[in-house]
Amino acid sequence: MPANYVPIFIFIAIIAVALPVTLLAAKLIRPDNPQKTKAMPYECGVDPIGDARARYTVRFYIIAILFVVFDVETIFLFPWAVQYKALGLFGLAEMLVFLAILIVGYVWVWKKGALEWI
Amino acid sequence: MPTGNLSVTTFVIASIIKIAIVLWVLLTAVAYTVWLERKVVGHIQNRWGPTRVGPFGLLQPLADGLKFIFKEDLTPPYVHKFLYILAPMLALSMSLIAICLIPFGNSVNIAGMNIPLQITDTNIALLIILGITSIAVYGVALAGWSSNSKYSLLGGLRASAQMISYEVALGLSLVGVLILCGTFSLHGIVEAQTGTWFGFIPKWNIFKGQFIAFFIYIMAAYAETNRIPFDLPEAETELVAGYHTEYSSMKFAMFFMAEYSNMVTVACLASILFLGGWTGPVFGPPILHALLPIFWFALRVLFFIFVYIWVRGTLPRFRYDQLMSFAWKFLLPLAIANVMITALVVALRS
Numbered sequence: 415m416p417a418n419y420v421p422i423f424i425f426i427a428i429i430a431v432a433l434p435v436t437l438l439a440a441k442l443i444r445p446d447n448p449q450k451t452k453a454m455p456y457e458c459g460v461d462p463i464g465d466a467r468a469r470y471t472v473r474f475y476i477i478a479i480l481f482v483v484f485d486v487e488t489i490f491l492f493p494w495a496v497q498y499k500a501l502g503l504f505g506l507a508e509m510l511v512f513l514a515i516l517i518v519g520y521v522w523v524w525k526k527g528a529l530e531w532i
Numbered sequence: 533m534p535t536g537n538l539s540v541t542t543f544v545i546a547s548i549i550k551i552a553i554v555l556w557v558l559l560t561a562v563a564y565t566v567w568l569e570r571k572v573v574g575h576i577q578n579r580w581g582p583t584r585v586g587p588f589g590l591l592q593p594l595a596d597g598l599k600f601i602f603k604e605d606l607t608p609p610y611v612h613k614f615l616y617i618l619a620p621m622l623a624l625s626m627s628l629i630a631i632c633l634i635p636f637g638n639s640v641n642i643a644g645m646n647i648p649l650q651i652t653d654t655n656i657a658l659l660i661i662l663g664i665t666s667i668a669v670y671g672v673a674l675a676g677w678s679s680n681s682k683y684s685l686l687g688g689l690r691a692s693a694q695m696i697s698y699e700v701a702l703g704l705s706l707v708g709v710l711i712l713c714g715t716f717s718l719h720g721i722v723e724a725q726t727g728t729w730f731g732f733i734p735k736w737n738i739f740k741g742q743f744i745a746f747f748i749y750i751m752a753a754y755a756e757t758n759r760i761p762f763d764l765p766e767a768e769t770e771l772v773a774g775y776h777t778e779y780s781s782m783k784f785a786m787f788f789m790a791e792y793s794n795m796v797t798v799a800c801l802a803s804i805l806f807l808g809g810w811t812g813p814v815f816g817p818p819i820l821h822a823l824l825p826i827f828w829f830a831l832r833v834l835f836f837i838f839v840y841i842w843v844r845g846t847l848p849r850f851r852y853d854q855l856m857s858f859a860w861k862f863l864l865p866l867a868i869a870n871v872m873i874t875a876l877v878v879a880l881r882s
Contacts, residue, residue, distance in 0.1 A: 417543070418652050418653060418654045419652070419654060420543075420544070420547065420652075421547040421550070421551065421632065421651050421652040422629070422632055422633075422651075422652060422654075422660070424544070424547055424548060424551060425551050425629055425632045425651065426625075426629055428548075428551060428555075429625045429628055429629060430625065433621045433624060433625055433786070434621065436782065437617070437621075437782055437783070439601075440600075440601045440605065440781065440782040441605065443601065443602060444601065444602055444603060444604055444605055444781060444782075445602075445604050446604060446605075447604060448606065452606055452608075453606075453608050453609050453610075454608075455608065455610060455679075455680065455681040455682070455778070456681060456683065456772065456777050456778060457681070457682065457683070458772070462681075462682070465680075466679075466680045466681050466682045466684070466685055467677070467680065467685065468682070468685075470685070470686070470689060473693075474689055474692075474693050477693045477696065477697060477856070478693070478696065480860070481696040481697065481699070481700060484700040484864070485696075485699065485700055485703065488700060488703035488704050488707070489703070491704070491707050491871065492659065492703075492706075492707065492710060492716075495707045495708075495710035495711045495871075496710050496714055496715060496716060497714075498710075498711045498714065498875065498878065499714055499878070499882065503879065506875055506876070506879045509875065510872070510875075513868065513871070513872060516868070517868065520864070520865070520868075524861070529856075529857065529860045529861055530857075531852065531853035531856040531857065
């Protein structure tokens with residue numbers, strides 16, 4: 415029923431108003447005393463060297479790509495799981511083939527060393 | 533859920549009342565989870581925890597909240613201002629919105645109207661919850677990037693990599709439950725778990741062969757909420773405070789509340805998906821019939837939150853490479869195997 419989604423949107427609207435209002439209300443009563451040293455990036459008291467947005471390891475990108483692949487597979491499994499009893503043996507066979515292909519890819523990724531974190 | 537005879541205005545007003553009650557209960561639960569955590573971890577470490585504000589330190593959350601509001605909120609000049617302010621609000625709002633699909637009990641009769649004890653139920657409730665909790669990753673990643681501080685960036689990167697890695701295992705662990713229950717509706721999932729075998733073993737999903745899925749879910753949920761032993765994003769010995777290093781006052785409080793309200797949501801979901809939600813012995817006069825299911829549900833949620841805190845007081849932190857191989861090399865194959873075995877067993881039975 416589409417009407418069931420209405421409370422979710424009411425909830426989102428309430429939250430979307432309440433949180434900025436909280437921040438603004440806090441702004442009215444709190445002290446505001448900025449200083450030069452307070453405005454430096456926190457690096458345990460040492461003056462920061464270089465820009466914070468420096469290079470970082472490529473592993474994070476690989477994890478993100480793997481996530482996209484495997485999360486799409488997961489989402490693909492969901493409707494199948496819900497309709498599993500209706501689909502019967504046909505559904506089972508189809509999904510075992512699908513999972514077999516997925517596992518071949520997983521083994522390949524593992525052998526390639528994409529899952530190693532050095 | 534409009535039952536046909538309710539007018540639109542009544543429906544909207546009823547929803548707003550329910551939302552207000554649920555938000556109040558959730559925020560109180562969040563505040564007292566913090567209190568419980570400090571108290572329990574204190575006793576685990578052989579000290580008292582908060583005792584000064586009110587009896588047993590019970591007013592401590594209130595004092596903390598006031599302090600958060602009255603502290604100086606520093607927005608450093610080097611941050612990306614829009615994203616810096618958006619990030620904590622995104623994190624908190626997503627963790628609060630997820631609660632609106634959680635059922636707290638069966639329906640009750642008030643003034644002749646049959647009112648279900650949840651804000652709303654849809655036939656894709658579980659998908660919506662998964663989607664909303666995934667958006668919370670943006671809060672963390674944006675906070676880390678927009679702060680323009682090295683600790684924040686590293687913390688944000690670690691947190692987002694960890695959260696997306698464990699999300700795969702979390703999603704796969706739910707497939708077995710979905711095969712058994714055949715619905716995304718959380719109400720329907722609990723209905724599918726009513727009844728007992730031989731009169732005393734309850735028909736919860738965890739006893740229907742989903743205990744491995746339960747284990748995977750709990751591990752993944754701990755990692756998703758960035759809790760010990762998976763609290764690498766805020767490992768204070770190496771990253772100060774991770775992605776919220778540069779946040780102060782109310783904006784920090786928002787991240788803090790988001791973490792604890794995520795804990796509550798995850799505990800609610802674990803009880804609904806694996807431990808039968810609000811099912812339990814119901815007896816006595818009609819008022820008890822209405823209240824006991826809520827009590828059984830709250831008991832399970834409290835149990836999960838206690839285990840959360842217990843684990844925090846007991847286990848040390850993982851190393852980052854261990855964390856990643858645990859997700860990709862152990863939980864993921866285990867979850868796929870669980871899906872295949874559950875599918876085969878259900879097929880053989882029917």
